[in-house]
Amino acid sequence: MKKIIVEVCAGTHCTMMGSMDIMDAIASLDDEQLGLDSQCSIEVKAIPCKGTCEHGKRSPYVFIDGELIENADSSSVMSKIIELVQQKTK
Ligand code: FES
Known part of the structure; x- marks a missing residue:
């Protein structure tokens, strides 16, 4: 099974930035809304601060399969998840 790892900074x-x-x-969406089937799943984790926020201007930070999203919001994260x-699942 393919898995998409979503890591949301909980620092x-x-x-404070959302x-x-x-x-x-992410938790409010069901598999059908995300286009998930039995071949693909999502693991969402809260992670500690990695120090990326040193200057504090681009929080919140989310990593999706290791790719950093700065100034993340629900919309940008959902778009990236759906794209992946x-x-x-192709
Ligand atoms: S609090 Fe999120 S990167 Fe530091």
Whole structure:
């Protein structure tokens, strides 16, 4: 099974900038809305601060399959997840 790993920073600065709202948004969608089937799944993890926020201007940070998304919001994260689901289920 193919898996998409979504890591959402749960550090102080990213949390203040809305990272938990992103986690809630992902959790609120079902597999059908994301285009998931039995061949592809998503693992969502809260991760500690990796120090990326040193200057504090581009939080919250989300990593999707290792790719950094700066100034992440629910919309940009969902778009990237859907794009990867489509690539992985071709
Ligand atoms: S708090 Fe998110 S990268 Fe530091």
